[in-house]
Amino acid sequence: MYAPDAATPDAATPDAVSTTRQRSAPDKVAIPALDDGVLDRVAAGEHHDPHSVLGSHPVASEGVSDALTVIRTRRPLATRVSATLDSGARVELSHVRSGIWQGAHVAGHQGYRIEASYDGGPDWVADDAYAFAPAIGELDLHLIGEGRHERLWDVLGAHRRTLGTAERPVTGTSFTVWAPHASAVRVIGTFNDWHGEGHALRSMGGSGVWEIFVPGVETGALYKFELRGRDGRWVSKADPLARFSETAGLTASIVTESDYSWNDEEWMTARAARDPHNGPMSVYELHAGSWRLGLGYRELADHLIEYVTELGFTHVEFMPLAEHPFGGSWGYQVTGYYAPTSRFGDPDDLRYLIDRLHQAGIGVLVDWVPGHFATDTWALARFDGEALYEHPDPRRGEHKDWGTLIFDFGNPQVRNFLVANALYWIEEFHVDGLRVDAVASMLYLDYSRQPGEWLPNVHGGNENLEAISLLQEANATAYRRNPGIVMIAEESTNWGGVTAPTSGGGLGFGLKWNMGWMHDSLQYIANDPMWRSFHHGEITFSFLYAFSENFLLPISHDEVVHGKGSLIGKMPGDHWQKLANMRAFLTFMWAHPGKQLLFMGQEFGQLSEWSEARDLDWWILDQPAHRGVHSLVTQLNRVYRENPALWEHDNDASGFEWLDGGDSTRNIVSFLRRDSNGDEIAVFMNFSGTTVGPYRAGFPHPGEWDEILNSDAAEFGGSGIGNLGSVTVKDEPWAGRPASADITLPPLAGLWLKRRR
Known part of the structure; x- marks a missing residue:
């Protein structure tokens, strides 16, 4: 038996069997009696260790040579109570005090069931919640006490279990809760009409854990814990480890068990072998x-x-x-x-x-x-x-x-x-x-x-x-x-x-x-292109610290609520310009070192601010211009996933190199992304409102560079200005580079060129 918590009031109460006061059992065997105060607290569900009184216990009795076992149970208002042992023997119990009954037998410790009769009511037969050993083990309690139980949900909360013996298994639910300041704990629910006096938990000592196994409680039962604080007041609480709960104004926990069979073995095996930090995301x-x-x-x-x-x-x-x-x-x-x-x-x-x-x-x-x-x-x-x-x-x-x-x-x-x-x-x-x-x-x-x-x-x-x-x-x-x-x-x-x-x-x-990138880039893109040259540092500053941490670039729900409007609503200009700015922004986001996160609705340019109370504006996908944004995001993801140069070295500078980060006058930013195999993608961002071309740009290698993405393409709702699918880079040095080409940069657009191998 676990020692009670020394901090609880009942810990100092003498629960020892009295040898000076006796009651007669039905078979006339003298059963040592308990203190009336202890019985009253047990009857009221206020005792810190009701299992030490209720249930089946071996006791010593004068004049009895055989081992004596006493059975006690709480059955208020009953007129007759008996216990049927697993052997089939019947033990009549007599009322002791406050609805507690007891009887003795010499058949040794056995499982049993309780039968109770009531005036005007049917007989009631059930397994006794106090007939079972704790469902939580010593190692679990030790780990909880140390704060090191890595599978805490397996031992705390409500769990369907089968206890008893192989010959007579008993199914029910164990309820276990950590409540170190409580002086008593009860479980209430649909199985006891929300009255917990008959289902008080036992303290498992200094761990602060309380436990009871209640036979017959099935999946779907509602429950809560009632806890009496050190001030004597009772509070009713949902289970902190509940694995299923009511909602919509209802607050009870729900007994649940899973019978789900997973079918994602292939995914889980592959996941264990992947490094998500340096993969596409x-x-x-x-x-x-x-x-x-x-x-x-x-x-x-x-x-x-x-x-x-x-x-x-x-x-x-x-x-x-x-x-x-x-x-x-x-x-x-x-x-x-x-x-x-x-x-x-x-x-x-x-x-x-x-x-x-x-x-x-x-x-x-x-x-x-x-x-x-x-x-x-x-x-x-x-x-x-x-x-x-x-x-x-x-x-x-x-x-x-x-x-x-x-x-x-x-x-x-x-x-x-x-x-x-x-x-x-x-x-x-x-x-x-x-x-x-x-x-x-x-x-x-x-x-x-x-x-x-x-x-x-x-x-x-x-x-x-x-x-x-x-x-x-x-x-x-x-x-x-x-x-x-x-x-x-x-x-x-x-x-x-x-x-x-x-x-x-x-x-x-x-x-x-990367909240800094989010703040600076949104602040930059909100400016009219006429004034962006004065804010050029806002679009380039993030590259100074891009590899100081492993970053994810977020355009999250926080940026499209509380009066901030939608992402497209942050863009300047008329509707066409807003859409073009948004396409350019997303193209820059997918090309920038770091992973990407985009909140729902922004993939098609939702106009309204997000609200949890309504659907997304799905109807807007019927408009070709907004369907074009959707198509661009689809293409961004496809090209991104197919090209390790855009993600393999997100977290180290070896995968990034500036082509020109200082062309503030024309609102142009250009850089390289590369992978460990030597594949390279040149990114050109034209944040001005006019076409720039011919634009002389330096390249690291001569040859054909394919235009793998152009956010101004007609299929995305753009003007269709581009480079006819590819650019020929000549062996002519420019701006410190060994090769160069004259290219056309569409207005308010991003251009990705990949070196043909």
């Missing part, structure tokens, strides 16, 4: 609820796969899929970290969607939000009556700007909760990577705080040392256990070493969002 970011309204996970699979395959993106990235109560938060204020939102189906439906994407050759990324969580009183906030998952000091535990709570990153069990959660999405749902939200808010103790509103670290600085350690642990563990995945940081500052390995003191991410 163009990401289509979407909000599952508003890509097309009304689609569940399974329906989404058919429509999304066809669409993304047509466009040629290598990955999709879902905005958070963890359970959240308020749809307007887009999933960034989470209440159920281990529960895929039930808005679109059950967890196996999500597995089906990801499986289908993998079978279609499409990778899956998911947003993960470890920096803060929702304040809803039925969820993680003050979980066991006081601060537990959140830092207790509001100067570290609250995000006032967002109305959320901040995890206590220094607590080993909270860290374990988060690290295991990252692994859960990767390992249980075969997710290929996580985009970690709001990393900057985790790194800085003074993030969005005024002087006096934050606490410095032990060295007096503003770095959140505990959060840094958490991120390092999550990244290192995810990469160690799952080769081929990618961890991506949304980090908006100049923090050094975001993608450096943890062994060298880095944060250990694989990729970092």
Whole structure:
């Protein structure tokens, strides 16, 4: 038997069998009695270790030579109670106090069932929840105590299990929760009419874990935990490790088990052998609820796969899929970290969607939000009556700007909760990577705080040392256990070493969002071409630090909401010019070192700002000019994937070389991308509003250079100005280059030329 937590009030209560006070069992054998206060607490579901009283226990009794076993059970309002042993013997129980019955036998320890009769009601026969040993083992408890259980979801939460014996197996559900400040814990649900007095959990000692196995509880049952804090007040909470939950204003957790059979073995095997950081990656970011309204996970699979395959993106990235109560938060204020939102189906439906994407050759990324969580009183906030998952000091535990709570990153069990959660999405749902939200808010103790509103670290600085350690642990563990995945940081500052390995003191991410590129390039492209020459540094500055981290270039949902308008809405000029500017911008984005991410709707030039409450403007694809943008993105992805020069050396300068980065007067930028086989692509960007040509450009090699992409092509809605499919580069030095050619640069357009081998 585990020792009770010394911090709980019941720990000091003498639960030992009294030898001075006796009651008679039905067979007249004297059964040592328990203290009335203990019985009352057990009857009320307020005892920290009800299993030490209820269930089957060997006891010593005067005058009895054989080993005596006493059975106790809680059956309030019953008129008669008995226990039927697995051997078939029947033991009559007598009422002791407060609805607790007991009886003794000398047949040795056996499984049993309880039968109870009630006035005016049917007899009730069932297995006793207190007849079973803990479903959680010593090693699990040790790992939880250390904060090192990498598969935490296997032991905490609700799990369907079969216990008992081979001759008489008993199926039910074990409920296990970490609540170190609680003095008592009960589970309530549809299986006990939401009254938990008869299903109080036992404390598993200093680990802070509580546990019970409830026979007969099946998949689909709703449940919550009731916890009594040290102040004596009860709170009702959803399960932090619930793997399925209610939504739409309902807050119960749901017992679930998976019977899904994966069919993505080929993908998973290939993934383990790939290096995603130095491979092609163009990401289509979407909000599952508003890509097309009304689609569940399974329906989404058919429509999304066809669409993304047509466009040629290598990955999709879902905005958070963890359970959240308020749809307007887009999933960034989470209440159920281990529960895929039930808005679109059950967890196996999500597995089906990801499986289908993998079978279609499409990778899956998911947003993960470890920096803060929702304040809803039925969820993680003050979980066991006081601060537990959140830092207790509001100067570290609250995000006032967002109305959320901040995890206590220094607590080993909270860290374990988060690290295991990252692994859960990767390992249980075969997710290929996580985009970690709001990393900057985790790194800085003074993030969005005024002087006096934050606490410095032990060295007096503003770095959140505990959060840094958490991120390092999550990244290192995810990469160690799952080769081929990618961890991506949304980090908006100049923090050094975001993608450096943890062994060298880095944060250990694989990729970092290049927010500087996003800000500067959008600011540049918003200018009228007449004035862009004065802002030339905004379009070239990102190349100075392009290889300081492993970057991903994001045009995400954050850039097309909250009054920012759509991507095309940021472009200057009339409608044709807006479309041309947008095509040029996307061509520059796909050619720039780094991976790409584009939010849904921007691939066809959606005019309206995104809202989670409505569909995308799919109708606009009927307009040829907008269909042209869609066609350009399709071509960008095709050419990008087919040419390692555009991605093989994203993370080192050997794959990049300037042709001319200083032609500010004409708003032209040109550079080379190359791969390890010597293939080269020359990129020319003409951000002016006029055709430039003949434009003398230096090249590294003479010969034929094919025009593999022209964003001004008529098929994309452009004016059709170009170079008739190829350029002949002559052996004539120019601008420090051994070869040169006169080329035509279309207005507001990008041109890619590839050397013919």
